[in-house]
Structures are given as structure tokens and as C-alpha cells.
Amino acid sequence: xxxxxxxxxxxxxxxxxxxxxxxxxxxxxxxxxxxxxxxxxxxxxxxxxxxxxxxxxxxxxxxxxxxxxxxxxxxxxxxxxxxxxxxxxxxxxxxxxxxxxxxxxxxxxxxxxxxxxxxxxxxxxxxxxxxxxxxxxxxxxxxxxxxxxxxxxxxxxxxxxxxxxxxxxxxxxxxxxxxxxxxxxxxxxxxxxxxxxxxxxxxxxxxxxxxxxxxxxxxxxxxxxxxxxxxxxxxxxxxxxxxxxxxxxxxxxxxxxxxxxxxxxxxxxxxxxxxxxxxxxxxxxxxxxxxxxxxxxxxxxxxxxxxxxxxxxxxxxxxxxxxxxxxxxxxxxxxxxxxxxxxxxxxxxxxxxxxxxxxxxxxxxxxxxxxxxxxxxxxxxxxxxxxxxxxxxxxxxxxxxxxxxxxxxxxxxxxxxxxxxxxxxxxxx
Amino acid sequence: xxxxxxxxxxxxxxxxxxxxxxxxxxxxxxxxxxxxxxxxxxxxxxxxxxxxxxxxxxxxxxxxxxxxxxxxxxxxxxxxxxxxxxxxxxxxxxxxxxxxxxxxxxxxxxxxxxxxxxxxxxxxxxxxxxxxxxxxxxxxxxxxxxxxxxxxxxxxxxxxxxxxxxxxxxxxxxxxxxxxxxxxxxxxxxxxxxxxxxxxxxxxxxxxxxxxxxxxxxxxxxxxxxxxxxxxxxxxxxxxxxxxxxxxxxxxxxxxxxxxxxxxxxxxxxxxxxxxxxxxxxxxxxxxxxxxxxxxxxxxxxxxxxxxxxxxxxxxxxxxxxxxxxxxxxxxxxxxxxxxxxxxxxxxxxxxxxxxxxxxxxxxxxxxxxxxxxxxxxxxxxxxxxxxxxxxxxxxxxxxxxxxxxxxxxxxxxxxxxxxxxxxxxxxx
Numbered sequence: 001x002x003x004x005x006x007x008x009x010x011x012x013x014x015x016x017x018x019x020x021x022x023x024x025x026x027x028x029x030x031x032x033x034x035x036x037x038x039x040x041x042x043x044x045x046x047x048x049x050x051x052x053x054x055x056x057x058x059x060x061x062x063x064x065x066x067x068x069x070x071x072x073x074x075x076x077x078x079x080x081x082x083x084x085x086x087x088x089x090x091x092x093x094x095x096x097x098x099x100x101x102x103x104x105x106x107x108x109x110x111x112x113x114x115x116x117x118x119x120x121x122x123x124x125x126x127x128x129x130x131x132x133x134x135x136x137x138x139x140x141x142x143x144x145x146x147x148x149x150x151x152x153x154x155x156x157x158x159x160x161x162x163x164x165x166x167x168x169x170x171x172x173x174x175x176x177x178x179x180x181x182x183x184x185x186x187x188x189x190x191x192x193x194x195x196x197x198x199x200x201x202x203x204x205x206x207x208x209x210x211x212x213x214x215x216x217x218x219x220x221x222x223x224x225x226x227x228x229x230x231x232x233x234x235x236x237x238x239x240x241x242x243x244x245x246x247x248x249x250x251x252x253x254x255x256x257x258x259x260x261x262x263x264x265x266x267x268x269x270x271x272x273x274x275x276x277x278x279x280x281x282x283x284x285x286x287x288x289x290x291x292x293x294x295x296x297x298x299x300x301x302x303x304x305x306x307x308x309x310x311x312x313x314x315x316x317x318x319x320x321x322x323x324x325x326x327x328x329x330x331x332x333x334x335x336x337x338x339x340x341x342x343x344x345x346x347x348x349x350x351x352x353x354x355x356x357x358x359x360x361x362x363x364x365x366x367x368x369x370x371x372x373x374x375x376x377x378x379x380x381x382x383x384x385x386x387x388x389x390x391x392x393x394x395x396x397x398x399x400x401x402x403x404x405x406x407x408x409x410x411x412x413x414x415x416x417x418x419x420x421x422x423x424x425x426x427x428x429x
Numbered sequence: 430x431x432x433x434x435x436x437x438x439x440x441x442x443x444x445x446x447x448x449x450x451x452x453x454x455x456x457x458x459x460x461x462x463x464x465x466x467x468x469x470x471x472x473x474x475x476x477x478x479x480x481x482x483x484x485x486x487x488x489x490x491x492x493x494x495x496x497x498x499x500x501x502x503x504x505x506x507x508x509x510x511x512x513x514x515x516x517x518x519x520x521x522x523x524x525x526x527x528x529x530x531x532x533x534x535x536x537x538x539x540x541x542x543x544x545x546x547x548x549x550x551x552x553x554x555x556x557x558x559x560x561x562x563x564x565x566x567x568x569x570x571x572x573x574x575x576x577x578x579x580x581x582x583x584x585x586x587x588x589x590x591x592x593x594x595x596x597x598x599x600x601x602x603x604x605x606x607x608x609x610x611x612x613x614x615x616x617x618x619x620x621x622x623x624x625x626x627x628x629x630x631x632x633x634x635x636x637x638x639x640x641x642x643x644x645x646x647x648x649x650x651x652x653x654x655x656x657x658x659x660x661x662x663x664x665x666x667x668x669x670x671x672x673x674x675x676x677x678x679x680x681x682x683x684x685x686x687x688x689x690x691x692x693x694x695x696x697x698x699x700x701x702x703x704x705x706x707x708x709x710x711x712x713x714x715x716x717x718x719x720x721x722x723x724x725x726x727x728x729x730x731x732x733x734x735x736x737x738x739x740x741x742x743x744x745x746x747x748x749x750x751x752x753x754x755x756x757x758x759x760x761x762x763x764x765x766x767x768x769x770x771x772x773x774x775x776x777x778x779x780x781x782x783x784x785x786x787x788x789x790x791x792x793x794x795x796x797x798x799x800x801x802x803x804x805x806x807x808x809x810x811x812x813x814x815x816x817x818x819x820x821x822x823x824x825x826x827x828x829x830x831x832x833x834x835x836x837x838x839x840x841x842x843x844x845x846x847x848x849x850x851x852x853x854x855x856x857x858x
Contacts, residue, residue, distance in 0.1 A: 037500075045489075045498040052489060052722070053482050060474075060481060069474040069690040071466075099528050101716035108715070111540050115555065115579055126544065126555050142714075149714045150544055261498040264722040285571075285578045286537070287530035291720065293481070293693040 001338040004356075004423040012423060015337075019417045026410050027370040033407040034373045038190070038349045038395045040262055040315070047314045048260040048301060055296040068292035074284050075276075080266065080295040086305045087223045088252045089236040090270035096279065098290045102255035102267035105279075106217055107146050109251060112282040113180070113213075114150060119278045120213035120248060125180060134172060134182035136164040138352060138380030138391045140190040143183040143219070147382070154382035155179070159192055163200030170207045177210035181217055187234050188222035191352040191380055191393040193345025198235045205240035205249065216241075218252045222348040224312045225258060227320045231309070232346055238270060247272045256298060258349065259311060266298055322396040326351055326408040333412035339419040340412075342394075351394040352380075353411070359418040360389045366414035372407045430767040433785075433852040441852060444766075448846045451762075455839050456799040462836040463802045467619070467778045467824045469691055469744070476743045477689040483726040497721035503713050504705075509695065509724040515734045516652045517681045518665040519699035525708065527719045531684035531696035534708075535646055536575050538680060541711040542609070542642075543579060548707045549642035549677060554609060563601060563611035565593040567781060567809030567820045569619040572612040572648070576811070583811035584608070588621055592629035599636045606639035610646055616663050617651040620781040620809055620822040622774025627664045634669035634678065645670075647681045651777040653741045654687060656749045660738070661775055667699065677701045685727065687778065688740060695727055751825040755780055755837040762841035768848040769841075771823075780823040781809075782840070788847040789818045795843035801836045 060069045062077045076097030085095040114126045125131045132153040147154050158165045173179050186196040204216055218237050241249040256265035302308045330342055342353045355363050360377035367374050375393040378386040396404045489498045491506045505526030514524040543555045554560045561582040564573060576583050587594045602608050615625040633645055647666050670678040685694035731737045759771055771782045784792050789806035796803050804822040807815040825833045
């Protein structure tokens with residue numbers, strides 16, 4: 001592999017000229033591509049079109065006789081909790097199935113904790129001088145946005161290949177009682193695709209925390225979203241916390257947003273009986289219950305976990321080639337130059353691209369000017385600030401395979417150009 | 430009319446014996462009836478069974494081309510906002526259509542105000558020494574429960590026949606900057622059935638308030654829920670507030686919970702552009718958007734306001750006889766004795782029964798022992814405390830007409846017995 005810094009000035013100039021030519025050629029195609037949106041493609045949504053006519057005439061009764069058309073049932077239907085409990089690793093009685101957004105349940109946990117305190121809080125969080133959360137980075141912008149909204153301070157923790165840097169996490173939570181939580185996407189993490197190792201899960205469950213009311217926000221958004229033939233499994237955090245004597249530490253979330261319909265799926269939450277009761281009591285002040293007809297609808301489409309896995313196989317067939325196409329374009333364009341690293345995730349929705357330091361914003365700018373919209377640089381960091389300006393999130397699921405191939409080429413050329421520009425500027429400085 | 434206090438001791442004893450005999454005869458039937466639940470009957474839900482197969486194969490696209498299966502569209506579909514905007518009296522751009530619970534939108538307004546302050550707040554409400562809401566009583570227990578949950582002090586204000594006692598409301602809000610809001614069910618109020626007069630609406634819109642960030646929580650839950658041939662209209666609060674120079678004062682809510690399916694309908698919110706933008710910005714941190722497929726589903730069933738009114742005519746045919754049956758039973762059992770007053774609402778879901786002072790809890794107890802479950806006495810007051818122990822809420826929609834007739838008879842006999850017992854106790858004291 002060749003570092004740009006190893007090139008002679010002449011070689012660098014030559015590479016700049018070549019890359020600029022390629023960039024202009026790409027730009028002059030006048031394409032309009034979008035690799036910013038972590039959302040399913042229409043063909044993926046088509047896999048669940050049965051839902052449009054379900055549950056069907058005469059079907060409005062749950063297994064226990066509940067008329068799902070009427071009020072009530074704040075915890076969700078038992079059979080929906082049984083199905084989705086398998087995804088979050090909890091029995092139905094410790095599982096809540098709600099409306100279309102697991103993010104909303106995470107948000108509401110934080111809001112209720114701010115205004116009421118959680119079951120282990122001495123006071124509502126909003127009465128404390130400061131509240132802080134650990135944020136493994138790069139991470140999911142919507143997690144960070146909730147913290148930003150409510151003035152919760154965010155502390156960056158590096159994501160490693162098997163989860164957050166646990167030495168750092170343990171040291172921080174042991175000392176600082178204002179640290180009330182950590183955001184985790186434990187499987188096929190957004191955006192790096194990392195899978196938390198058993199050791200990381202174990203250490204999370206066991207670590208002493210200065211805050212008695214510390215909680216792990218475990219957003220298992222990609223629990224069944226495999227990109228290879230392997231259905232990767234991770235350790236069960238709820239069980240690990242129970243074994244470690246911290247039974248109320250884990251708050252586990254998932255949804256069918258990227259299983260059935262992204263806008264019209266089911267959100268799910270699981271935890272200890274104590275946390276579930278606390279949450280349902282709070283949520284019961286907010287609404288009388290979730291849309292149980294949508295739960296019936298999903299159960300008609302997905303009667304058991306095998307049906308759900310088969311559906312996910314269909315998603316994989318549609319999107320795995322898009323991830324492959326990005327990898328191939330990156331490998332081809334970067335060639336022998338060591339200008340970027342990127343992930344090859346075994347599941348999830350994103351590829352994480354690390355440019356040379358100080359090149360991410362310029363890469364996104366160049367890509368945009370060439371017709372490829374990307375997630376804004378920095379979006380994967382709290383407050384949108386990537387301290388090294390390196391990370392770019394690539395979301396290949398929504399565009400067609402042809403578009404993904406084109407866009408990946410454009411992104412790679414933009415990255416290479418940004419890196420060369422920066423090396424030139426470094427030498428001129 | 431005869432007051433119990435006008436009876437001789439002997440007459441009173443005779444009435445007690447007669448009433449006890451009737452009560453025991455009723456009790457010995459061993460009925461199990463429930464007049465506590467303000468929810469639609471199965472036959473009402475049947476009117477919307479089309480929804481179970483809608484929007485139907487191939488129908489997932491909104492008028493503007495939006496794929497409703499995917500993420501996004503936080504304000505709701507334009508066509509859904511146009512339809513439900515007619516109910517809340519606002520143009521589509523000032524209307525938000527969300528998920529199945531308007532109560533959730535009211536709750537979230539309060540939560541966001543507590544944690545962030547509303548657009549007119551100098552600080553988040555949770556930073557103020559106290560926050561108070563005016564509560565016209567009797568009123569809706571779930572409104573009061575939200576305040577109780579978050580430590581918002583509630584000040585009772587008497588409901589009159591045309592709305593809250595505005596002299597009292599005006600005096601309170603003019604003086605006390607900690608009063609941030611008032612709960613209103615302006616049409617066919619829960620539980621009294623009162624309809625706010627134009628004058629009350631006008632005074633609400635115009636009144637000076639010590640709090641710059643004062644808001645009217647206008648829960649127009651029964652906007653189209655008529656029990657007579659007359660479609661009662663009330664003045665438009667949003668417009669009145671605009672005219673009065675208080676354009677951001679009105680927060681208007683409604684839902685299709687008692688139009689289509691109570692558990693699977695659409696909630697709606699309307700206000701000024703400023704308030705709508707503020708709300709959407711907040712709600713956008715919580716979730717990526719509402720279930721747009723359910724909005725399409727509703728639009729397929731209810732393509733315009735006329736279809737909606739026709740559906741409501743169907744509800745009226747089913748439930749108006751139940752309200753009549755309660756009135757007839759009450760009138761018959763109370764006969765010439767002045768022991769109770771009750772409302773004859775022109776719409777909505779409830780009859781409000783006022784017993785003699787100190788008799789409501791005993792009435793509910795006697796009814797329960799005779800097989801008729803009612804809303805707990807006091808439930809229509811903040812913290813469940815009716816200072817005069819007089820008000821009982823009667824919810825006749827859910828049981829069958831036969832059951833309503835039986836239950837109303839039981840409630841009336843229980844009320845009469847409680848009143849007679851109390852008069853006897855008074856004389857013995």
C-alpha cells in the first residue's frame with residue numbers, strides 16, 4: 001500500500017490531475033444520487049405488501065379475546081410480545097410492544113427520567129446539576145439529538161471492533177455519578193457494523209457505576225438484519241445484568257421498521273419487571289394503549305420467528321449486493337493508495353468510511369457537487385462535530401443497485417481527491 | 430318536586446323500606462354490568478370494519494407521491510390534515526396528524542414545555558417554583574392525571590352550562606403567572622355535556638394572562654359526536670385568539686378514536702404556525718414520523734368530511750337510545766323526589782349525575798354491590814377528590830341497550846337509597 005506522503009511532488013501532481021479528470025468526468029454525467037438515507041428501498045418494502053390488506057375482514061380479535069379495535073392493552077398483545085420478545089431476548093411478560101418507533105420509547109425513557117427519575121433515582125434527573133451520557137463514536141445521530149435536545153452532556157467514547165472501549169467506559173462510569181447512561185447499538189452498529197463481543201456485554205453488565213440509576217440504552221435495531229448467511233448472535237444483556245446483580249440496568253429496544261414498513265411497524269422494549277412496570281405506569285399517563293390492530297396485522301404476516309427470518313432473508317438478497325458494490329468501487333478506486341478505510345459489515349444498514357484526518361467534510365462537499373448526497377460529515381458524532389473530521393456514513397440500501405454502483409464510484413473519487421488536495425496543501429504549508 | 434327533608438320521619442322510613450326492597454330485588458338478579466367505560470360498543474366499531482382490509486393491495490402512495498411505507502412526514506399526510514383540519518378548525522398547514530392518541534400529543538406538549546418551555550416561555554417550566562393549571566370541574570380524569578404525574582398544581586374552576594366560570598378564570602389568570610394552562614373539552618364536555626358559548630370562547634381568547642406562555646388545551650374530543658339531529662357548532666378558538674392578538678394561545682386537539690377504531694385511529698393537533706413548528710421540531714427528536722399507512726387507510730374509508738358525518742350518524746343511531754334509556758330510568762326511579770340532577774347531553778359520551786352532597790361514593794358503592802360497576806366517585810376531579818362528594822359519571826355507550834336499561838335502573842335505585850340513608854343519618858345526628 002502506498003501512502004500519499006510517500007509520493008514525490010511530481011507523482012502527487014500527476015495523481016491530482018488524474019483524479020481531477022476522473023472527478024470531472026463523474027460530475028459531468030449530471031447524476032442525482034442519494035446515499036444519505038438509512039432507509040429501506042421500495043423493493044424491500046414490497047416484501048411486506050401483504051400488510052396493506054391485513055388483518056382482513058373479521059379479524060380484530062387477539063388470542064385472549066381482546067377486541068383490538070377498542071382502547072386498552074398498554075403493554076401490547078401477548079402474542080406480539082412473544083414474537084418480538086425473541087428479538088430482544090426477553091419473555092413476553094418483560095416485553096412491551098408499542099407503536100411505530102422504538103426511538104420514541106428511548107426518548108420517553110429519558111423524558112420520564114428527567115421529570116420523574118427512574119426507579120433507582122434519588123431525584124428527577126432535571127433536578128441534578130448535570131446529566132451526562134456516554135456516546136460511543138461514531139454512532140447514531142438520533143440518539144445524540146435526544147441528548148442535545150434536553151441538555152444532556154455527551155462524552156465521546158471510541159468504538160472499537162468489538163464494542164466501545166470498555167477500559168474507558170468502566171473508568172468513566174465508576175467515578176462520575178452524573179453519568180446516567182450509555183447509548184449502544186450492539187449488533188451491526190450504526191455506522192461501523194461492529195458486533196459487541198461477549199466480553200464487552202459481560203463487562204457492561206458487571207461494571208460498578210457511581211450512579212445507582214445508570215442505564216444502558218441497548219438499541220438492538222439490527223438484531224435480525226444480516227448481510228451474510230451467518231445469523232450473528234450476541235450475548236443477552238438483560239440476562240447478563242441479572243446475573244451480575246444489576247437486574248435493572250438494561251433497557252433493550254428494537255423495532256420492525258426495517259423488517260416490515262419503516263413508517264408503519266412496531267416498536268419493542270424489554271427490561272426487568274421493575275423497569276417494565278415503571279415504564280408502563282408512565283406511558284399509561286400518555287396514552288391509553290398502542291395500535292393493537294397493527295400488531296394483529298404484523299402477526300398475520302409474521303406468525304412466528306421463522307417467518308420473520310425468512311422475510312429478512314429476502315431483505316438480504318436485495319441489499320447485500322449493494323454493500324458489495326460499495327466495497328468493490330472503493331477497493332477499485334483507492335487501489336494501492338492508503339487514503340481510506342471502510343467497514344465490511346456482516347449486517348445492518350451502513351458502511352463507515354474513514355478518510356484521512358481533516359478530509360470528511362471536503363469529501364462530502366465534493367461528492368455533493370458531483371451529484372451524490374451523503375450524510376453530513378460529523379453527523380455520527382455528538383453535536384455533529386467529528387473532532388478529527390474523518391468519518392463519513394455511507395447508506396447504500398435505498399438507491400437501486402445501479403445507482404449505488406455509480407454513487408460509490410463518485411464517493412471514492414471524491415475521497416481520493418480530498419485526500420490528494422490535503423496532501424498538496426500540507427506540502428505547501 | 431319533593432325534598433327528602435320535607436318528608437316526615439315515617440314517610441322517610443317508608444321510602445327507605447321501599448327503596449331497600451327495590452335495591453335488593455335488583456341486586457338479587459346477580460347482574461354484571463359496567464357503566465364506567467367511555468368507549469365505543471362493538472357495534473360502533475363494526476361501522477369501520479372496512480379499515481381491516483384497507484388501504485388494500487397496491488395502495489401505499491399519498492397524493493404527493495410519498496411512499497407511505499417508508500420513514501418521514503412528521504406532520505402527517507396533507508390530505509389527512511385537510512380532512513381532520515375541518516374538525517379542529519384549521520387549514521392543513523396548521524394541522525398535525527399523528528398516531529392513535531390525541532392524549533399523547535397533549536401530554537407531549539406539557540412534557541416539552543416542562544423541559545424546554547414553549548415558544549413564549551422565559552425558561553423551562555420545570556425551572557419555575559410552581560406550575561399551575563386551571564381545571565374546570567367536573568372534567569376528564571386523564572387530563573388531571575397528566576398534571577398529577579408531573580407535579581403540576583390543579584386549581585378547580587366550576588363548569589357552568591356554557592363553559593367554565595369565566596369570571597373566576599379571568600380573575601385567576603390575570604393575577605397568577607404560575608398558571609400556565611387550562612384544560613377544556615369545549616363541545617359536549619366530559620362529563621357534563623356542556624357546550625362552550627361563543628361568549629366563553631371570546632373571553633378565553635381575549636383575557637389578559639399574567640403568564641406570557643399561557644396556553645388553552647382545547648380537547649375537542651367530541652367535535653362531531655352528536656346525539657341529536659343538530660350538529661352543534663362552537664366558535665373557532667384559534668381564529669378568536671388570532672383576532673384578539675393572542676395567536677399562540679390555542680392548542681386544539683381531536684382524534685378519530687370515537688369515530689373509527691378507539692385503539693387504532695388518528696390523533697390531530699392544530700394551532701398557530703409558530704406553535705406547530707415548535708411542536709414538530711420537538712416531536713421530530715422523538716420519532717421520524719407517524720404511521721402514514723394508517724392515515725391512507727382512514728382516507729380510503731373517509732374520503733371527505735361528508736363521509737365522516739355519515740359515519741357519525743351511524744354512531745348516533747346506535748348510542749342515542751342508550752342515553753335516552755338512562756334518562757328514562759332516572760326520571761322514573763327518582764319520580765317526584767328531588768334527589769339528583771343529571772345532564773341530557775346533545776353529544777359526547779357521558780351523562781353527569783349529581784347526587785345530594787356526600788352521596789356519590791356511597792352511590793357507586795351500592796351500585797357495585799348490586800352488580801353495576803361505575804366510574805369511581807371523585808374521578809372527575811383533580812386527584813380523584815370531589816370536595817362535595819356529589820358527582821358521578823355515567824358512561825352508557827359500551828354496554829348493550831338492554832344492559833344500559835338495567836344498569837341505569839340500578840344506578841338510580843342506588844342513588845335514591847344513598848340519599849335516603851343520608852337523610853336518615855342527618856336526622857339521627
